[in-house]
Amino acid sequence: MTTTAFLGLGAMGAPMAAHLARRAHETGGRALVWNRTPGRAEAHATAHGSHAAALEEAAGADLIFTCLPTSAEVDGLIGALEARLRPGTLWVDCTSGHPEAAPRQRGRLAARGVRFLDAPVSGGTGGAEAGTLTVMVGGPQDEVEAARPHLAFAGPVVRVGDTGAGFAVKAVNNALLAANLWAAGEGLATLVRAGVDAGAALEVINASSGRSNATQTLIPQRVLTREFPATFALGLLAKDAGIALDLVQAGKGSAPVLAQVAGLTRAAAQVVGPEQDHTAALKLVEAFNGVEIK
Numbered sequence: 001m002t003t004t005a006f007l008g009l010g011a012m013g014a015p016m017a018a019h020l021a022r023r024a025h026e027t028g029g030r031a032l033v034w035n036r037t038p039g040r041a042e043a044h045a046t047a048h049g050s051h052a053a054a055l056e057e058a059a060g061a062d063l064i065f066t067c068l069p070t071s072a073e074v075d076g077l078i079g080a081l082e083a084r085l086r087p088g089t090l091w092v093d094c095t096s097g098h099p100e101a102a103p104r105q106r107g108r109l110a111a112r113g114v115r116f117l118d119a120p121v122s123g124g125t126g127g128a129e130a131g132t133l134t135v136m137v138g139g140p141q142d143e144v145e146a147a148r149p150h151l152a153f154a155g156p157v158v159r160v161g162d163t164g165a166g167f168a169v170k171a172v173n174n175a176l177l178a179a180n181l182w183a184a185g186e187g188l189a190t191l192v193r194a195g196v197d198a199g200a201a202l203e204v205i206n207a208s209s210g211r212s213n214a215t216q217t218l219i220p221q222r223v224l225t226r227e228f229p230a231t232f233a234l235g236l237l238a239k240d241a242g243i244a245l246d247l248v249q250a251g252k253g254s255a256p257v258l259a260q261v262a263g264l265t266r267a268a269a270q271v272v273g274p275e276q277d278h279t280a281a282l283k284l285v286e287a288f289n290g291v292e293i294k
């Protein structure tokens with residue numbers, strides 16, 4: 001019987017943990033959940049049949065999953081659980097963390113006989129609910145294979161390299177998301193200023209070579225509607241773009257576009273608010289141009 005523990009029932013963690021609970025019901029396992037604000041864990045147990053657990057109980061699980069804002073909060077939980085962890089446990093960190101944190105976290109857990117994989121996810125809250133998240137994993141092949149059957153929330157699971165590589169790929173993916181979003185926003189604001197309807201422009205762009213997930217999904221569903229539903233916080237996107245920039249600097253590379261996008265996304269989070277949806281970054285582009293994208 002496999003016992004999983006999911007720590008961090010936020011916008012992503014709650015639906016991901018629901019898939020683990022469903023799997024546990026099918027296989028006779030146990031799915032524990034823990035959240036800093038305990039009411040969320042109790043609500044999860046009621047809604048999904050998971051078991052709201054104390055942190056000490058979660059420490060005994062075969063697999064521990066985390067999905068927290070940054071690697072700093074994961075460090076905090078490693079510190080809180082360290083003394084109680086069991087050798088053989090596999091810790092799968094689905095946070096969009098920092099590549100420099102991963103080897104340190106892995107080393108700290110290895111001292112307890114616990115394995116660690118950086119396994120951030122992509123696909124948003126919709127992908128988490130559907131159980132189709134893309135998982136990019138850093139760590140030894142045999143440990144990735146040990147984790148794979150338990151990733152009930154996943155679509156594609158790709159081992160991208162050694163420890164830290166998962167976090168690195170995730171940061172670059174989200175820097176590209178930020179770049180596509182920002183560039184599409186500038187292009188559309190320019191067109192609106194020229195008297196073109198943004199919806200008509202998107203219809204063409206999405207049947208042409210300038211399209212991206214930003215033009216096909218995010219802007220039509222969130223910006224044109226003026227809904228900006230807060231499913232992925234702008235502050236978290238700014239964090240990811242900043243991690244990508246750290247990676248550029250650590251590798252002594254040159255990526256001026258990514259640097260620009262990291263700065264712009266951080267500025268948007270400051271001005272618009274870090275808790276706003278990431279697409280609300282385009283409100284800053286709109287302010288720069290004195291128009292609404294519509």
Ligand code: NDP
Pocket residue numbers: 008009010011012013035036037040067068069070073076094095096097121122123124125231232233236237
């Ligand atoms: P949320 O803000 O919705 O949830 C954050 C979770 O972390 C909550 O459960 C919160 O608990 C918990 N938490 C915060 N601080 C601490 C702490 N100090 N100690 C313990 N628990 C803490 O974030 P998301 O679910 O959106 O994001 C989680 C991770 O997933 C981030 O790294 C993000 O970048 C990434 N991600 C997000 C996506 C999205 O679409 N939202 C998509 C892909 C990746 P509490 O309930 O008490 O506040």
